[in-house]
Amino acid sequence: MKLALIGVGLIGGSFARAVRAAGRVRHIVGFDTQPEALHRALELGVIDELAASAASAVEGADLVMIATPVGSIEAVLSAIAPRLSRSAVVTDVGSTKTAVIEAARAELGIAFDRFVPAHPIAGREHSGVEHSDPALFRNSVCIITATAGTGASAIRQVELLWRDLGCRIEHMSAEDHDRVFAAVSHLPHLLAFAVVAQIASDPDAERRFAMAGPSFRDLTRIAASSPSMWTEICMSNRSAISDELRNHRQLLDKLQRALDEGDAGTLRQVFSQAATASRQGSDAID
Amino acid sequence: MKLALIGVGLIGGSFARAVRAAGRVRHIVGFDTQPEALHRALELGVIDELAASAASAVEGADLVMIATPVGSIEAVLSAIAPRLSRSAVVTDVGSTKTAVIEAARAELGIAFDRFVPAHPIAGREHSGVEHSDPALFRNSVCIITATAGTGASAIRQVELLWRDLGCRIEHMSAEDHDRVFAAVSHLPHLLAFAVVAQIASDPDAERRFAMAGPSFRDLTRIAASSPSMWTEICMSNRSAISDELRNHRQLLDKLQRALDEGDAGTLRQVFSQAATASRQGSDAID
Numbered sequence: 001m002k003l004a005l006i007g008v009g010l011i012g013g014s015f016a017r018a019v020r021a022a023g024r025v026r027h028i029v030g031f032d033t034q035p036e037a038l039h040r041a042l043e044l045g046v047i048d049e050l051a052a053s054a055a056s057a058v059e060g061a062d063l064v065m066i067a068t069p070v071g072s073i074e075a076v077l078s079a080i081a082p083r084l085s086r087s088a089v090v091t092d093v094g095s096t097k098t099a100v101i102e103a104a105r106a107e108l109g110i111a112f113d114r115f116v117p118a119h120p121i122a123g124r125e126h127s128g129v130e131h132s133d134p135a136l137f138r139n140s141v142c143i144i145t146a147t148a149g150t151g152a153s154a155i156r157q158v159e160l161l162w163r164d165l166g167c168r169i170e171h172m173s174a175e176d177h178d179r180v181f182a183a184v185s186h187l188p189h190l191l192a193f194a195v196v197a198q199i200a201s202d203p204d205a206e207r208r209f210a211m212a213g214p215s216f217r218d219l220t221r222i223a224a225s226s227p228s229m230w231t232e233i234c235m236s237n238r239s240a241i242s243d244e245l246r247n248h249r250q251l252l253d254k255l256q257r258a259l260d261e262g263d264a265g266t267l268r269q270v271f272s273q274a275a276t277a278s279r280q281g282s283d284a285i286d
Numbered sequence: 287m288k289l290a291l292i293g294v295g296l297i298g299g300s301f302a303r304a305v306r307a308a309g310r311v312r313h314i315v316g317f318d319t320q321p322e323a324l325h326r327a328l329e330l331g332v333i334d335e336l337a338a339s340a341a342s343a344v345e346g347a348d349l350v351m352i353a354t355p356v357g358s359i360e361a362v363l364s365a366i367a368p369r370l371s372r373s374a375v376v377t378d379v380g381s382t383k384t385a386v387i388e389a390a391r392a393e394l395g396i397a398f399d400r401f402v403p404a405h406p407i408a409g410r411e412h413s414g415v416e417h418s419d420p421a422l423f424r425n426s427v428c429i430i431t432a433t434a435g436t437g438a439s440a441i442r443q444v445e446l447l448w449r450d451l452g453c454r455i456e457h458m459s460a461e462d463h464d465r466v467f468a469a470v471s472h473l474p475h476l477l478a479f480a481v482v483a484q485i486a487s488d489p490d491a492e493r494r495f496a497m498a499g500p501s502f503r504d505l506t507r508i509a510a511s512s513p514s515m516w517t518e519i520c521m522s523n524r525s526a527i528s529d530e531l532r533n534h535r536q537l538l539d540k541l542q543r544a545l546d547e548g549d550a551g552t553l554r555q556v557f558s559q560a561a562t563a564s565r566q567g568s569d570a571i572d
Contacts, residue, residue, distance in 0.1 A: 170497075184485060185502060197559040200563035205563070244484075249539075256532065259528040264517050267517045274486060277491070
């Protein structure tokens with residue numbers, strides 16, 4: 001199988017190394033808008049060949065993996081559509097799915113039935129192909145958000161591939177996916193950014209950061225994520241995130257009242273609900 | 287030196303083991319309102335003797351360490367005040383300081399000048415004396431929030447002790463301390479509890495938790511903290527936390543508008559400010 005990899009960052013690079021290690025590909029052609037990343041991927045042996053454009057990368061490819069930031073997926077689809085071979089399966093790893101599917105429907109034409117929208121739940125603190133790891137997806141969940149128009153054999157092919165890399169497959173609708181991830185990923189990132197930005201804009205910021213304990217370091221780890229990647233994710237899923245944020249602000253209104261009125265019972269009730277769920281959740285995850 | 291340890295949890299237990307390892311104490315008497323924790327501390331050799339009450343624990347002690355949850359400190363001070371020896375130094379490890387100092391002023395009478403309010407910035411995911419560790423405070427900061435009425439020799443004694451345990455000492459006013467920790471610890475905990483409680487109360491909670499990625503696990507680790515301990519901390523520092531929460535809600539209003547209006551620039555600006563500070567902060571901390 002010949003793989004075209006568009007976007008050679010942490011996720012794309014890890015995917016390429018993992019499918020190669022699994023013996024699933026013969027040849028990998030890569031493209032990235034950042035020439036340095038692309039050359040680094042070639043040097044590291046993550047890809048076998050570099051292409052001058054996304055369009056030329058997909059020529060003759062059996063599988064096209066789009067692993068760019070979500071904000072670039074539409075442009076990639078538009079560029080590759082005319083050059084796809086007739087049987088090529090196209091898939092992606094974007095963190096939001098409704099907008100990606102809309103773009104695919106608009107750009108791919110008759111090839112839309114060979115587009116399999118997917119989202120492997122994996123990541124690392126450090127981005128870039130130099131941190132890519134063929135074991136990144138082992139014991140992870142990969143979500144496939146196929147539509148009524150997605151062909152069964154394309155779905156099966158992408159499913160098998162991710163299973164080979166150690167993933168459990170979950171199927172859901174793109175709308176469900178985007179609502180779930182607005183709640184468990186996108187809003188938490190937005191809030192971590194907000195907490196840290198608030199402290200950073202305080203006149204006493206330096207001392208405040210110097211006093212931070214271990215819990216705060218967990219937050220700053222989240223808030224150290226790529227601002228441009230997260231801006232694109234938020235823009236791409238803004239309606240679901242906006243709904244979650246609205247609910248969150250209502251809960252904060254309640255907690256503010258509890259603080260101002262000295263209402264310990266409300267604080268304890270909310271904290272207990274969270275602690276119970278967190279402890280059950282971490283048992284389930286580990 | 288004879289040490290009375292009131293409260294034998296993770297912090298109290300770690301303190302006892304650390305001062306013993308440093309050769310600073312001859313005998314440790316412990317008391318805790320939870321008899322199981324107290325017996326466990328004796329079995330583990332964290333304390334040498336158990337007392338029937340806080341009052342009897344402090345008899346003949348040179349140093350009294352109060353390591354209970356902040357909500358119990360006032361009652362402990364009230365109980366021990368009549369039984370303190372004339373030269374005993376009293377100190378604590380409470381996460382909030384203004385309320386603790388007010389309680390000490392009200393309860394300790396002439397012994398108030400020997401009360402040294404302190405807060406070592408250390409913790410672990412798991413609480414309880416069985417997780418206590420004599421190295422817990424190494425390379426940490428210990429904040430001392432002495433008042434104009436605190437005696438210099440008592441301050442020096444407590445400072446030397448924490449330095450022996452590997453801490454760097456910072457002095458600040460209780461009001462400054464409480465404002466700083468409202469921002470970098472208390473509000474972040476309250477928000478982590480709020481995010482997780484919101485997901486837990488969703489009809490789709492189980493699936494949402496099952497889909498959570500690595501960043502969300504950092505949040506649930508924070509939200510797995512003791513609800514009663516954090517309710518007490520929030521109640522004890524509610525005015526400063528309320529101020530920080532009010533500022534935070536204003537920032538969320540702005541982010542909600544940005545989402546609703548598709549204003550990527552505002553999102554990127556807030557996210558970038560946070561990411562820059564987080565990356566600098568983690569360099570400074572590590």
